[in-house]
Amino acid sequence: MAVAGTTLATGRPRRRSTLARREAIAGYIFLLPWIIGFLWFTLGPVLGSLGLSLTDYNAGGKAPNFVGLSNYQQMITGDPLFWQSLKVTTIFSFVSVPLGLLLSLVIALTLNQRVRFLPVWRTIYYLPSLVTGAAVALLWQFMLNEQFGLINSVLTAIHLPAIPWLTDEFWIMPSLILASLWGSTSGMLVFLGGLQGIPTELYEAAMIDGANTVRKFWHVTLPMLSPTIFYNLIFGVINSFQVFVLVFLLTGGIGASVGGPNYASYVYAIYIYQTAFQYGRLAYSAGLGWVLFAVVLVVTLALFRSARLWVFYAGER
Amino acid sequence: MDVTKAVSRRSLLAGAAATGAVLAADSLLPGSALAGSVRSAADTVTLEFWTNHDATDVPLFQKVIANFQASHPNIAIKMTNETSANYDTTLIPTRAVSGTLPDVFYNRTFATADRANRGWTVNLNPYIQKERFSLTDFWPAEVAQETWKGQMHSLPYDFSDFGIYYNKTAFDKKGIKYPPANGNWTWDDLFRMAKEFVQMSGGKQTMWGLDASPIAWTWPTIGFILAWGGKWISKDLRTFQVNTPEAAELFQTFQDQTYKTNVILRSASLPAGFDPWQSGKLAMAINGSWATLQQRAYIGNRFAWDVAPLPKGPTGRRPISPAGGAWSIAANSKNPAAAWEWIKFLTNTRSAEILISEPTRSVPGRKSAVPTWVSVARSGKLPPAHVSVFADTMAEAFPVPTVPYYNELATITGNYVGAMLTSRKPVKDTLAKWQADGQAAIKKYQF
Numbered sequence: 127m128a129v130a131g132t133t134l135a136t137g138r139p140r141r142r143s144t145l146a147r148r149e150a151i152a153g154y155i156f157l158l159p160w161i162i163g164f165l166w167f168t169l170g171p172v173l174g175s176l177g178l179s180l181t182d183y184n185a186g187g188k189a190p191n192f193v194g195l196s197n198y199q200q201m202i203t204g205d206p207l208f209w210q211s212l213k214v215t216t217i218f219s220f221v222s223v224p225l226g227l228l229l230s231l232v233i234a235l236t237l238n239q240r241v242r243f244l245p246v247w248r249t250i251y252y253l254p255s256l257v258t259g260a261a262v263a264l265l266w267q268f269m270l271n272e273q274f275g276l277i278n279s280v281l282t283a284i285h286l287p288a289i290p291w292l293t294d295e296f297w298i299m300p301s302l303i304l305a306s307l308w309g310s311t312s313g314m315l316v317f318l319g320g321l322q323g324i325p326t327e328l329y330e331a332a333m334i335d336g337a338n339t340v341r342k343f344w345h346v347t348l349p350m351l352s353p354t355i356f357y358n359l360i361f362g363v364i365n366s367f368q369v370f371v372l373v374f375l376l377t378g379g380i381g382a383s384v385g386g387p388n389y390a391s392y393v394y395a396i397y398i399y400q401t402a403f404q405y406g407r408l409a410y411s412a413g414l415g416w417v418l419f420a421v422v423l424v425v426t427l428a429l430f431r432s433a434r435l436w437v438f439y440a441g442e443r
Numbered sequence: 444m445d446v447t448k449a450v451s452r453r454s455l456l457a458g459a460a461a462t463g464a465v466l467a468a469d470s471l472l473p474g475s476a477l478a479g480s481v482r483s484a485a486d487t488v489t490l491e492f493w494t495n496h497d498a499t500d501v502p503l504f505q506k507v508i509a510n511f512q513a514s515h516p517n518i519a520i521k522m523t524n525e526t527s528a529n530y531d532t533t534l535i536p537t538r539a540v541s542g543t544l545p546d547v548f549y550n551r552t553f554a555t556a557d558r559a560n561r562g563w564t565v566n567l568n569p570y571i572q573k574e575r576f577s578l579t580d581f582w583p584a585e586v587a588q589e590t591w592k593g594q595m596h597s598l599p600y601d602f603s604d605f606g607i608y609y610n611k612t613a614f615d616k617k618g619i620k621y622p623p624a625n626g627n628w629t630w631d632d633l634f635r636m637a638k639e640f641v642q643m644s645g646g647k648q649t650m651w652g653l654d655a656s657p658i659a660w661t662w663p664t665i666g667f668i669l670a671w672g673g674k675w676i677s678k679d680l681r682t683f684q685v686n687t688p689e690a691a692e693l694f695q696t697f698q699d700q701t702y703k704t705n706v707i708l709r710s711a712s713l714p715a716g717f718d719p720w721q722s723g724k725l726a727m728a729i730n731g732s733w734a735t736l737q738q739r740a741y742i743g744n745r746f747a748w749d750v751a752p753l754p755k756g757p758t759g760r761r762p763i764s765p766a767g768g769a770w771s772i773a774a775n776s777k778n779p780a781a782a783w784e785w786i787k788f789l790t791n792t793r794s795a796e797i798l799i800s801e802p803t804r805s806v807p808g809r810k811s812a813v814p815t816w817v818s819v820a821r822s823g824k825l826p827p828a829h830v831s832v833f834a835d836t837m838a839e840a841f842p843v844p845t846v847p848y849y850n851e852l853a854t855i856t857g858n859y860v861g862a863m864l865t866s867r868k869p870v871k872d873t874l875a876k877w878q879a880d881g882q883a884a885i886k887k888y889q890f
Binding site for chain 1: 557561646709861866868880883887
């Protein structure tokens, strides 16, 4: 039987055998439903939205007209809300992601110790990540309420002034970041897996060399965990740029307008949603979506580039 | 399993052909769109009809449908009660863009102009003029909201305005006279009265005089601004005019009553589900005509309460700028004439009595259905005893036309009113920014 893909003595590639060809066709047939679904429901609409962003379509009776890059031009030169929403989202991402990583790493390190009832502790710390976005937002609305909230009750009990968490332009961002940390325990699970994958021989070797706990953490744990940190960082950044539910529900009652007060919590995803569904400016909102894609792509590529400096993969030379 | 034998090209083609045949056959079965149009060819016209109400309203609509079909046997109504919270923001726009709106659908007065401007709804004027259909029984302010460029695009269903809900038990405890049922009072009178109820305990406030949260909802905001002598939008709808000394006085007053005298509850910061009025922590609350039944159910016997008309502003007028529900015919409807017959019936006096007056929903869109509404509301001697104030003050409403950029202006308004009343931003600067942003938003719309 001829071996598929081998080259004859003349240098010409052999033809695939009939069996190999049949297997390939069968493979594609089984892939076909997914391929069709991907083309029809994902790639098609994605490319369609790119085309739409180059028109002036406003969800009205008129057909869209090609306007080139004027939507993008308007965003950059004539739309203060575009810059405001991008600024708010970037601040949220750059603060909440590192804090979330730190918190989940600390919890993972704690849960990696040999303590009694360890499965119970792990379950308790993982449970918050199972609570859905709407419930989390409502919960934090209660906790952060200026007059009746739990957090201000604690502050006033220790003679500190109550903070207008959800009604002040400055404090709304810390409130959102605080509420977002609630869901960072899902990253804890990934870190826990990473910690348990670190070979114990490395710790033994470090002990023999006289390393204390801090040095073991710095020279063994962190480098070996760096791929996991990198993974959580990438997904954290991508998700944080798309934050919507938490902000939409947490600020929905402020002046009866989301993203307030005074646009201080007006994240990019809310701007896209309102532009598309509440104002009907579909072409413009499609453009906003593509800009978000470009921003997240640039940030992700930068992180990948930086990974060469601080991410160490076992087995790398 | 040998997949190369199990799935041959011939068997794949045969399977695809069979699947296609099944799908084609299914499209001709009852329930599919194609089957529907084939069957509605000759005798009966079937109208697709969408409401956006509670499940408890469904039997009432079915009663009205039965009445309609008794007198119009050739028009069948297929009703769907879409309870989705995203009915206005997502469902209707998505269906409109795809050209698949139901023949008749529930619209909102402040959304009428936007949907009419996009060409989603049918202009009703030809039908109104041909039949000399009278609009005089509808509230003039509601007719104004449902008219776009001189054309009516929906018929009124109900109309909602505001009043002052007050806690009679709290008033009795303090020995303070109730707000006047004849509405002969001003906002200064109200704030003076409300200040008597402010209570502090251990450094925390435990009782407030007034909940004024609706002032940030945009459609009521307009009434407040106009009652203070301010302006909203120019007659040609292209200039946003909110930044006036009168509006500054309005918001400064409410800001001072919130932060200096602690009379007004900073209720925009309240968590969902917590209601200080129902908990008895408020002497008075601005609330709507739709809320009477709900308040009866929630308050029960905890305290006695009633309603009074909103006080008069500096202009001598009350801040009444209502909004409501309406019925529109979709531009993609293949049976607009039949749809017109249906919405005429749906909004006649008897239908309004069945749907709104007898269950005591908000104020009926038809004035002739109001007496039934008042008598039902008063029967059983349940509060509020003065429920008729909502209908009585409707005649004083400012006729504010809605605009195609209402949604965007509402987002801007909510942010800036919130900034003034919940974040205590300087009123003058905030009004200037509000006007600038509002004007920038108007420029994005073509009409």
